[in-house]
Amino acid sequence: MPESTxxxxxxxxxxxxxxxxxxxxGSGAEGAGTLADTLAVxxxxxxxxxxxxxASVTGMLKKLSELGLVEYEAYRGVRLTEAGYKVALExxxxxxxxxxxxHQALGYGWEEVHAEAERLEHHISEAFEQxxxxxxxxxxxxxxxxxxxxxxxxxxxxxxxxxxxxxxxGEYGLVARVATQDQDSLNLFAHLGLKPGARVEVLEHxxxxxxxxxxxxxxxxPASLAQVLWVSxxxxxxxxxxxxxxxxxxxxxx
Amino acid sequence: MPESTxxxxxxxxxxxxxxxxxxxxGSGAEGAGTLADTLAVxxxxxxxxxxxxxASVTGMLKKLSELGLVEYEAYRGVRLTEAGYKVALExxxxxxxxxxxxHQALGYGWEEVHAEAERLEHHISEAFEQxxxxxxxxxxxxxxxxxxxxxxxxxxxxxxxxxxxxxxxGEYGLVARVATQDQDSLNLFAHLGLKPGARVEVLEHxxxxxxxxxxxxxxxxPASLAQVLWVSxxxxxxxxxxxxxxxxxxxxxx
DNA sequence: CAAAATTTTTAGGCCCCCCTAAACTCAAAC
DNA sequence: GTTTGAGTTTAGGGGGGCCTAAAAATTTTG
Numbered sequence: 001m002p003e004s005t006x007x008x009x010x011x012x013x014x015x016x017x018x019x020x021x022x023x024x025x026g027s028g029a030e031g032a033g034t035l036a037d038t039l040a041v042x043x044x045x046x047x048x049x050x051x052x053x054x055a056s057v058t059g060m061l062k063k064l065s066e067l068g069l070v071e072y073e074a075y076r077g078v079r080l081t082e083a084g085y086k087v088a089l090e091x092x093x094x095x096x097x098x099x100x101x102x103h104q105a106l107g108y109g110w111e112e113v114h115a116e117a118e119r120l121e122h123h124i125s126e127a128f129e130q131x132x133x134x135x136x137x138x139x140x141x142x143x144x145x146x147x148x149x150x151x152x153x154x155x156x157x158x159x160x161x162x163x164x165x166x167x168x169x170g171e172y173g174l175v176a177r178v179a180t181q182d183q184d185s186l187n188l189f190a191h192l193g194l195k196p197g198a199r200v201e202v203l204e205h206x207x208x209x210x211x212x213x214x215x216x217x218x219x220x221x222p223a224s225l226a227q228v229l230w231v232s233x234x235x236x237x238x239x240x241x242x243x244x245x246x247x248x249x250x251x252x253x254x
Numbered sequence: 255m256p257e258s259t260x261x262x263x264x265x266x267x268x269x270x271x272x273x274x275x276x277x278x279x280g281s282g283a284e285g286a287g288t289l290a291d292t293l294a295v296x297x298x299x300x301x302x303x304x305x306x307x308x309a310s311v312t313g314m315l316k317k318l319s320e321l322g323l324v325e326y327e328a329y330r331g332v333r334l335t336e337a338g339y340k341v342a343l344e345x346x347x348x349x350x351x352x353x354x355x356x357h358q359a360l361g362y363g364w365e366e367v368h369a370e371a372e373r374l375e376h377h378i379s380e381a382f383e384q385x386x387x388x389x390x391x392x393x394x395x396x397x398x399x400x401x402x403x404x405x406x407x408x409x410x411x412x413x414x415x416x417x418x419x420x421x422x423x424g425e426y427g428l429v430a431r432v433a434t435q436d437q438d439s440l441n442l443f444a445h446l447g448l449k450p451g452a453r454v455e456v457l458e459h460x461x462x463x464x465x466x467x468x469x470x471x472x473x474x475x476p477a478s479l480a481q482v483l484w485v486s487x488x489x490x491x492x493x494x495x496x497x498x499x500x501x502x503x504x505x506x507x508x
Numbered sequence: 509c510a511a512a513a514t515t516t517t518t519a520g521g522c523c524c525c526c527c528t529a530a531a532c533t534c535a536a537a538c
Numbered sequence: 539g540t541t542t543g544a545g546t547t548t549a550g551g552g553g554g555g556c557c558t559a560a561a562a563a564t565t566t567t568g
Contacts, residue, residue: 043516056556058517075516075563106385116379123373131360297546310526312547
């Protein structure tokens with residue numbers, strides 16, 4: 001097989017974004033932990049995610065394929081190569097470390113960090129990455145509860161989690177992950193106190209959403225939101241590191 | 255005169271860089287404080303500074319001129335318009351705040367901050383700018399001793415300074431500004447302890463440079479370096495804010 | 509299994525910002 | 539006051555990354 005030279009040329013911002021999205025979409029909502037259990041991603045999915053027309057995606061996939069970062073078969077979808085996977089994890093690490101840093105060091109709300117991290121992730125040096133990782137105490141999860149790849153680009157093991165919609169009435173647990181980047185949704189979650197680490201209980205599943213209790217409050221969460229809220233059941237062995245959602249000691253080592 | 259619509263479109267990184275360099279080159283080494291005492295800048299100067307061919311500069315200047323950010327007359331040079339000046343100051347503020355932040359918050363050496371700030375300056379939000387400015391206590395000078403434009407884009411008054419080459423033998427003062435971005439020069443200055451705030455004395459001007467004393471050490475500084483080192487004479491009223499060159503309290507308000 | 513509907517790719521363009529080569533200006537020197 | 543040459547601009551290209559419109563492949567449907 002033709003040994004495609006894995007480019008030394010620094011990748012463009014667009015290229016990094018494509019790789020990151022291929023990883024994210026390919027990992028599915030289940031959060032696969034290795035390249036092996038990653039799915040092929042469709043042109044349309046990428047177009048939607050990156051906010052670009054499908055024709056543009058095709059063009060970029062061809063280029064990434066030539067660079068050996070992606071395995072692309074026309075009409076059949078893409079998946080990352082080992083090299084592309086590395087790059088994607090690196091970008092993801094930058095993104096999530098930045099989110100954690102903005103939250104903990106600069107006082108950003110956990111619902112505000114995504115947008116800023118999105119732009120900065122492509123422009124920080126390895127030195128910067130290392131310094132904020134150290135400042136943070138090498139965290140394993142960002143403020144949304146998403147796992148941060150280690151410096152060696154390994155994804156940390158996360159505790160078993162279930163979507164809120166999958167809990168039965170009466171079950172409760174701690175919010176482990178808020179898996180949306182939609183700003184309105186994030187704002188709403190923040191407003192309701194539904195951030196990683198918060199205790200939440202399912203009261204009942206209604207046709208128009210899921211009725212939950214958070215602290216002493218009761219809310220009706222639309223299905224679309226209950227869908228993206230992941231919960232670790234209490235009593236489960238390990239509930240994870242919630243990215244210092246509020247004034248805990250930021251220097252705690254992982 | 256045709257009222258050129260001052261674009262609302264966000265500027266590209268390249269455009270911001272051109273504007274910044276026009277400001278820097280136009281301010282001359284004397285550090286002019288307002289747009290009025292700014293000089294016209296030459297195509298060649300810009301080409302050298304931005305590391306681009308003169309033909310490319312011409313093209314960009316035409317575009318900036320159409321955007322109303324610059325007054326450009328073929329063969330005669332450019333200067334910033336009021337609008338362009340504002341943009342340039344904003345970029346400069348980002349750059350210098352970032353330098354200060356990297357130094358004080360993340361432990362970068364003062365000689366290392368330039369390169370990182372150079373990339374980040376185009377990608378931080380106003381919120382980020384504001385948060386680091388606050389964290390720093392609204393500093394007036396960066397770690398190299400360069401003035402940081404205020405949030406209102408005013409350049410702070412700096413103490414009177416003279417180039418080291420202009421001091422007479424026997425005169426001494428505090429390093430106020432290290433006006434180079436050349437990494438090798440910066441490393442050398444750092445190595446010799448010649449950072450803002452350091453005491454330095456001119457021993458004599460030799461044909462091959464300037465002989466100086468720094469603490470108990472004596473060095474021969476090549477003219478090119480003595481040229482970019484600015485000194486505030488001791489006994490002068492105000493010596494400025496040296497950007498917390500070492501462990502002073504980072505939270506001190508300005 | 510063929511027709512219809514959907515998805516994806518190709519083809520052709522556009523803007524950005526850079527380049528080289530050649531033509532032009534201006535100013536300094538004869 | 540020409541000549542000469544440094545500095546500058548025009549002309550023509552190229553790669554990146556996006557777009558629209560049209561063609562092709564795949565999947566769904568009857």
